[in-house]
Amino acid sequence: MSQSGTDPGAVPGAVPGAAAGVRGVKSALRTVALLELLAQRADRPARLDELAEELGVPRSSMYQLLRTLVDCGWVRTDTTGSLYGIGIRTLLTGTSYLDGxxxxxxxxxxxxxxxxxxxxxxxxxxxxxxxxxxxxxxxxxxxxxxxxxxxxxxxxxxxxxxxxxxxxxxxxxxxxxxxxxxxxxxxxxxxxxxxxxxxxxxxxxxxxxxxxxxxxxxxxxxxxxxxxxxxxxxxxxxxxxxxxxxxxxxxxxxxxxxxxxxxxxxxxxxxxxxxxx
Missing domain, CATH: 3.30.450.40 (GAF domain)
Incomplete structure (x- = not known):
């Protein structure tokens, strides 16, 4: 699902079938795209540069997004702070979908x-x-x-x-x-x-x-x-x-x-x- 080579002004992770006339929130779409990408990688943690390139997002913006999601438990990082993977909060959300x-x-x-x-x-x-x-x-x-x-x-x-x-x-x-x-x-x-x-x-x-x-x-x-x-x-x-x-x-x-x-x-x-x- 690489976004490399796409229009740099395009928002990665746009969801097909969105309501007509409703403009997506760029930060929200980036967050969803990042979480889905980390989920797809499963046991293959990613580095900052990989994620920024894959989603077509500036490195500085990707770092800020990652740190925010790490603090909230949606993304986890290793002891060096250089590798990122999906966080435990995503599991809690998934189980609530099934229970509800x-x-x-x-x-x-x-x-x-x-x-x-x-x-x-x-x-x-x-x-x-x-x-x-x-x-x-x-x-x-x-x-x-x-x-x-x-x-x-x-x-x-x-x-x-x-x-x-x-x-x-x-x-x-x-x-x-x-x-x-x-x-x-x-x-x-x-x-x-x-x-x-x-x-x-x-x-x-x-x-x-x-x-x-x-x-x-x-x-x-x-x-x-x-x-x-x-x-x-x-x-x-x-x-x-x-x-x-x-x-x-x-x-x-x-x-x-x-x-x-x-x-x-x-x-x-x-x-x-x-x-x-």
Missing amino acids: DARVCAIRPYLDEASDALGETIHLARLDGSHVVYLATRESHEYLRTISRVGRRVPAHAGALGKALLAERLGGELPLPEGPLAAYTPAAHTDRAALLVDLERVRERGYAIDREETVTGIAGFGFALRYDVPAVDAISCSVPVARLTDDHESRVVSVMREIRTKIESLPAPVSGAPDWR
Whole structure:
């Protein structure tokens, strides 16, 4: 997401879909862009010069912003004061998002039910632009996964969760980037036409299948939750392909369909609750 070489007067981190006619606050956009960049780097701390160059911000301005965020706990620095990473306050904010979402709280027991019935890894995710974000996960005790942690963002076209949600949208409304699609594995779609064919199959069968498109050796089965139109949330079950027999696949689909029906039958959030966009 480098901003290098862009118009020096442009504000980095501008958010698509902002209200028409509303001018963004430059300092706020810089702060958001910085926090998102540090979050993307995960365990790779950054130096002041790297951050200033990446976001197209003067070094002095970046230093002042970093020091302010360090003092507030949103950014952390090492003992030398030369390396920066995401701070603990971002974790507190993220968990409050989950705790304050009535849908997530209501769905969690059904993820437990699916996990107990199948013994596999179960996910709940939400569409976020061209990606899906994991909101909850129940891990299988049979194998370890490396990408299923809460808060992880994965391209929507690359897995069962995202494809289940993309299939709920018409072809011209797909939130996909221009050009070739990014691939995590050789099995993932990189061509929009091929993806559209796959999405039509998803609509026909009623759920999405990911055969090693996100992680080599793992198959996924994704089911859109249609309490919103179009759906923004989905659940999935992930299974190692090494033990995915025809009988087990049929059971996974059966159980996940039943869980989806139970979730979609839940009462709507109480009257007066925010209708989040």
